[in-house]
Amino acid sequence: MEADSRYFKPRHPMGVVSRRTGLKPDVLRVWEKRYQAVRPSRRSANRRFYSDADIEKLLLLRRAIDGGRRIGQVVHLDNRELEELVAADQKAMVEVGTVKASFEKSDAESHFSACLVAVKQLNANELKNQLERAAVDLSQPHLIEGVLVPLMEKIGNLWSQGSLKVVHEHMASAVVRSFLGGMQASDEVLDSVPHLIAATPVRQFHELGALIVAATSESEGWGVTYLGAGLPAEEIAAAARQKRAGVVALSIVYPSDDPRLPQELRKLRRHLGHRVALLVGGRSALAYAAVVKEVRAKHLETLGELRAELRSLRWT
Numbered sequence: 092m093e094a095d096s097r098y099f100k101p102r103h104p105m106g107v108v109s110r111r112t113g114l115k116p117d118v119l120r121v122w123e124k125r126y127q128a129v130r131p132s133r134r135s136a137n138r139r140f141y142s143d144a145d146i147e148k149l150l151l152l153r154r155a156i157d158g159g160r161r162i163g164q165v166v167h168l169d170n171r172e173l174e175e176l177v178a179a180d181q182k183a184m185v186e187v188g189t190v191k192a193s194f195e196k197s198d199a200e201s202h203f204s205a206c207l208v209a210v211k212q213l214n215a216n217e218l219k220n221q222l223e224r225a226a227v228d229l230s231q232p233h234l235i236e237g238v239l240v241p242l243m244e245k246i247g248n249l250w251s252q253g254s255l256k257v258v259h260e261h262m263a264s265a266v267v268r269s270f271l272g273g274m275q276a277s278d279e280v281l282d283s284v285p286h287l288i289a290a291t292p293v294r295q296f297h298e299l300g301a302l303i304v305a306a307t308s309e310s311e312g313w314g315v316t317y318l319g320a321g322l323p324a325e326e327i328a329a330a331a332r333q334k335r336a337g338v339v340a341l342s343i344v345y346p347s348d349d350p351r352l353p354q355e356l357r358k359l360r361r362h363l364g365h366r367v368a369l370l371v372g373g374r375s376a377l378a379y380a381a382v383v384k385e386v387r388a389k390h391l392e393t394l395g396e397l398r399a400e401l402r403s404l405r406w407t
């Protein structure tokens with residue numbers, strides 16, 4: 092009974108509701124005014140307060156809209172009806188998505204091959220054009236995981252076997268770097284959007300992993316500030332404070348045995364406090380597993396794990 096009354100108690104301001112539902116404040120206002128989707132209570136200075144029940148309804152409405160429905164078609168449904176509708180839409184999307192994913196996989200392979208040819212020819216313009224074409228044809232995860240990452244991996248292997256020269260790798264890194272930089276949103280990020288800082292710590296100069304983390308996080312709906320490579324803990328923490336970031340993501344690629352890195356991670360945690368989630372990835376992150384655990388950072392291997400983590404952090 093008591094739990095029930097808490098559920099209907101208007102106790103969440105609009106900022107919290109916006110953060111939890113991913114709906115912008117102006118959308119919340121329109122849904123209220125035009126459709127009476129929920130009826131928040133008004134307190135001093137006309138501020139709205141929402142209950143848990145309101146948030147649940149808004150989340151279901153948002154998921155229905157993500158599935159292709161229009162607000163006017165679903166707003167009158169109760170929560171149970173909405174849940175059924177959302178589940179049916181998601182099932183249909185998974186089925187269509189599986190077919191689409193297999194098309195995308197073969198598309199990604201042909202874009203990857205065309206990019207590799209451009210690298211071998213040392214043709215920066217052609218590589219840039221091929222990446223732009225791939226960006227049009229593929230969804231962002233397929234572009235990153237099906238083209239960019241395997242391309243850099245392959246170049247690294249051909250380089251260490253002596254089949255490609257350092258210049259090929261430098262040209263490709265420069266083009267990929269600027270392409271990834273261009274993928275970052277230029278729009279102003281709303282306060283209601285959760286924020287993530289991406290960087291590499293001091294003496295870690297491979298930055299493509301961090302740039303990829305930035306692009307992936309942005310496609311998950313996070314506001315992202317990409318700081319660059321080789322940054323001291325104090326600088327990263329100051330940026331996190333200024334942007335009121337909930338997450339700091341670090342990429343650790345090379346070297347895997349820097350004796351000063353553990354101290355740097357400890358310093359970062361001290362400066363960040365314990366409310367900011369610290370995520371660590373990259374091919375050498377495991378080499379620092381002990382300190383990663385000590386500073387209560389989370390080690391993630393793949394971009395899929397990153398997406399899952401960002402989704403769960405967003406809703407908590």
Ligand code: B12
Pocket residue numbers: 240243244245246247248251260261264268294295296297298299300301303304340341342343344345346347370371372373374375391392393394397
């Ligand atoms: C590009 C590149 C460079 C460029 C970097 C350009 C730049 N601005 O970043 C340059 C030319 C500068 C360079 C220099 C060197 N490099 Co280099 N480089 C590479 C190369 C070819 C690609 C790296 C890359 O960007 N990969 C693409 C990214 C996207 O992949 P990734 O970093 O593995 O990240 C993936 C995951 O780990 C994850 N991830 C990464 N970070 C994070 C973070 C989070 C939070 C999460 C969730 C996930 C995540 O996401 C990515 C996608 O799956 C690799 C070869 C390779 N196979 O990777 C060598 C490589 C990393 N380099 C290597 C070496 C040895 C060097 C040099 C020492 C070479 C030299 N003798 O000078 C120098 C060192 C420079 C320095 N001061 O540190 C070695 C490292 C070996 C080792 N022991 O670990 C590699 C593996 C090559 C090799 N096979 O020997 N390099």
